[in-house]
Amino acid sequence: MVEIVSLLAASVVAVLLFSRLGLGSVLGYLAAGAFIGPAGFGLVNDADYMRHIGEFGVVFLLFLIGIEIKPQRLWVLRKLVFGLGGLQVTVSGLLIAALSYFAFGIARETALVIGFGLALSSTAFGVQILADQHQTTSHWGRTSFSILLFQDLAVVPLLILLPLLSFGEMRFSVSMGFALLQSVGIFISVLIAGRYAINPMLHAIAHSKNSDVFVATALLLVLGFAWIMELVGLSMAMGAFIAGVLLSESEYKQQIEADVMPFRGLLLGLFFMSVGMSFVPETVFDNLEVVIFGALALIAVKAFVIIILAKLWKTPLAIAVKCGFLLSQAGEFGFVLFTLGDSLGLLPEDMMETLIAVIVLSMVTTPLMVKVGELLAEWLKSPASDAMEVSEPVPERPVIVAGFGRVGEVIAGMLRKVDVSTIAIDMDAKKVAEGRRLGYNVLFGDASRPEILKSVGAGRARLVVVTLDNYKAAEGVVRTMKRHYPDVPLHVRVRDWPDADHFTELGASHAIPETVEASLRLGASALEAAGVGEEERRTLFEYLREGDYEKLRDYHKL
Structure with a gap:
C-alpha cells in the first residue's frame, strides 16, 4: 500500500509542477520516479517489476497511435510523411550512430541503438506546442506533424530490429531488411484476419448496450493482438499497433479510444516513473561532460538535418528553421528503445543512465529552442514563407x-x-x-x-x-x-x-x-381550415415565437 500511495502522490505532484513550468508530463513522471526510487527516498525499490507493468502503457500508446492513422490522412501527407519523415529518421539515426561509433569506440549494434533511439523526437512536446499555439494546420505545423507521424510509425520496426541486432554481428547485415519483411508480412496476414472478425464482434457487443462489456472488449482487442504478436516472436507493441490500424475507420473508434485512454495514461506514466527509478545520480555526475556534450550535439545534429531536408522539400528557410528547432530534442520513445536495448544486452553497463540524462536534458531545452527558432524564423522570414502560411486551409467547423x-x-x-x-x-x-x-x-x-x-x-x-x-x-x-x-x-x-x-x-x-413546434404546426392547419388568412396566421405565429416563445409559456401557465 505504501508503494501505491507513493507512486500516486509523487506522480500527481510532479506532473502538476512540471506542467505548470511548461516542461510537460513526461519529465514530471521521470522526476517522480527518481524521487521515490532506490536512488531517491527508497519508497519503491523494485524498479524492474514496475517497468514490466509499465510496458503495457507502451502497448496502449502504440494502439492509440495506430487508431489515429487514417489511410486518407496518410495519403494526403504521403510525400511529407514517408519522404521527409523517412529521410529524417534514417539520416539522423545513421549520423548520430556514426558519431557515437567513432567518438566512443562502441560496437556497431550499440551505436545503431543509440542513433535511432535519439533520432526520434518527442511527440508529446511537439504536438502539445503546436496545439497550444494553434499551429497544427499551418505549413510548419503540418511539416512537423508529418515528421512526428513517421517517427511514431518507425517505432514498430525499430522494436523488431533490436532483438535481431542482439543475435550478434554475423546477422547484422541482413537484420534490417529481415525486420522490414517480417513486420510487413505479419502486418498483412493479421490485417486480413482481423478485418473480417473485429467489426462483427463489436457490433454484437454494442447491441448488448452494456458499457462494462464494451470496455472489456476494447482491452481484449489491445491485449489479445499484443499476445498474438508475442507468441510469434514479435513485440506486443506491434500487435497493439495493428489492432489500432484495424479500428481506425470503425464507427466504434471514438468510444474505444475513450475507454482505453485512462489505462494508457496510468500505465505509461508508470513506465516513465520506472525509467526515472533506474536513474543513478553518481553515474550521471561521473559522466557530466558526456551528458552535456551529448545533449548539445544531439540538438545541433537533429536541427541541422531537419532544416537541410526541409529545404530539399522546397520549404522556405524560416519554416524549416521552426520545424528543426521544434523537433531537435530526443523523445519518449527513446526511453522505450533504450529500455529494451538494455534488457537485450545491447547497451554497456551504466550507459542507459547517461542516455536517459541526455534525453531529459534535450527535452528541458525544448521551450527555449522553440522561442529561439521563432525569433530566428522571424528574422529569416520571406514573402514566400508568408504566402505559404496564409494559404493554409481553415479547419472544417462541423x-x-x-x-x-x-x-x-x-x-x-x-x-x-x-x-x-x-x-x-x-x-x-x-x-x-x-x-x-x-x-x-x-x-x-x-x-x-x-x-x-x-x-x-x-x-x-x-x-x-x-x-x-x-x-x-x-x-x-x-x-x-x-x-x-x-x-x-x-x-x-x-x-x-x-x-x-x-x-x-x-x-x-x-x-x-x-411539443412546441408540433403544436404550432397543428394550430396552423386548424386556423387554415377555419378560414383564417395567411397574413393573419403569419402575424400570429411571429407573435407566439417572440421572446423565446414567451407567449406560449403564458398559455402553458394558464
Missing part, C-alpha cells in the same frame, strides 16, 4: 448532433441538404448502423464524455444540437460542453418548459420543448 433518433436524424438530414458538415453521435448501435447505411456520418459513443467530444472536434464546432431522449444523458452533454467548450452554442431538445428553463440555466443557447 455541427455536432448528440443523439441520432427521429429528431436527430431529421436535423442531420436538413443540414446535409444544405451541405453543412455534420457529425452525429449515439450509443444505440442499431441507429448508428442504420445512419451509416443511409450515408450519414454517425459514430458510436457517449457524447457526454469529454474524450468523445474532443475526438469529433467539438472545440471548433459551429454548434452542438442535443436531441437525446435521456434527460440525464442530455444534461451530461450540456455540462461537459460548458466545462470544456463554453463558447460553442448549444441547442437542446427538452420535454417541457421547466426542463427548458433548467437547461437554459445550465448554459444552453436554446432549449426547445419537443
Whole structure:
C-alpha cells in the first residue's frame, strides 16, 4: 500500500509542477520516479517489476497511435510523411550512430541503438506546442506533424530490429531488411484476419448496450493482438499497433479510444516513473561532460538535418528553421528503445543512465529552442514563407448532433441538404448502423464524455444540437460542453418548459420543448381550415415565437 500511495502522490505532484513550468508530463513522471526510487527516498525499490507493468502503457500508446492513422490522412501527407519523415529518421539515426561509433569506440549494434533511439523526437512536446499555439494546420505545423507521424510509425520496426541486432554481428547485415519483411508480412496476414472478425464482434457487443462489456472488449482487442504478436516472436507493441490500424475507420473508434485512454495514461506514466527509478545520480555526475556534450550535439545534429531536408522539400528557410528547432530534442520513445536495448544486452553497463540524462536534458531545452527558432524564423522570414502560411486551409467547423433518433436524424438530414458538415453521435448501435447505411456520418459513443467530444472536434464546432431522449444523458452533454467548450452554442431538445428553463440555466443557447413546434404546426392547419388568412396566421405565429416563445409559456401557465 505504501508503494501505491507513493507512486500516486509523487506522480500527481510532479506532473502538476512540471506542467505548470511548461516542461510537460513526461519529465514530471521521470522526476517522480527518481524521487521515490532506490536512488531517491527508497519508497519503491523494485524498479524492474514496475517497468514490466509499465510496458503495457507502451502497448496502449502504440494502439492509440495506430487508431489515429487514417489511410486518407496518410495519403494526403504521403510525400511529407514517408519522404521527409523517412529521410529524417534514417539520416539522423545513421549520423548520430556514426558519431557515437567513432567518438566512443562502441560496437556497431550499440551505436545503431543509440542513433535511432535519439533520432526520434518527442511527440508529446511537439504536438502539445503546436496545439497550444494553434499551429497544427499551418505549413510548419503540418511539416512537423508529418515528421512526428513517421517517427511514431518507425517505432514498430525499430522494436523488431533490436532483438535481431542482439543475435550478434554475423546477422547484422541482413537484420534490417529481415525486420522490414517480417513486420510487413505479419502486418498483412493479421490485417486480413482481423478485418473480417473485429467489426462483427463489436457490433454484437454494442447491441448488448452494456458499457462494462464494451470496455472489456476494447482491452481484449489491445491485449489479445499484443499476445498474438508475442507468441510469434514479435513485440506486443506491434500487435497493439495493428489492432489500432484495424479500428481506425470503425464507427466504434471514438468510444474505444475513450475507454482505453485512462489505462494508457496510468500505465505509461508508470513506465516513465520506472525509467526515472533506474536513474543513478553518481553515474550521471561521473559522466557530466558526456551528458552535456551529448545533449548539445544531439540538438545541433537533429536541427541541422531537419532544416537541410526541409529545404530539399522546397520549404522556405524560416519554416524549416521552426520545424528543426521544434523537433531537435530526443523523445519518449527513446526511453522505450533504450529500455529494451538494455534488457537485450545491447547497451554497456551504466550507459542507459547517461542516455536517459541526455534525453531529459534535450527535452528541458525544448521551450527555449522553440522561442529561439521563432525569433530566428522571424528574422529569416520571406514573402514566400508568408504566402505559404496564409494559404493554409481553415479547419472544417462541423455541427455536432448528440443523439441520432427521429429528431436527430431529421436535423442531420436538413443540414446535409444544405451541405453543412455534420457529425452525429449515439450509443444505440442499431441507429448508428442504420445512419451509416443511409450515408450519414454517425459514430458510436457517449457524447457526454469529454474524450468523445474532443475526438469529433467539438472545440471548433459551429454548434452542438442535443436531441437525446435521456434527460440525464442530455444534461451530461450540456455540462461537459460548458466545462470544456463554453463558447460553442448549444441547442437542446427538452420535454417541457421547466426542463427548458433548467437547461437554459445550465448554459444552453436554446432549449426547445419537443411539443412546441408540433403544436404550432397543428394550430396552423386548424386556423387554415377555419378560414383564417395567411397574413393573419403569419402575424400570429411571429407573435407566439417572440421572446423565446414567451407567449406560449403564458398559455402553458394558464
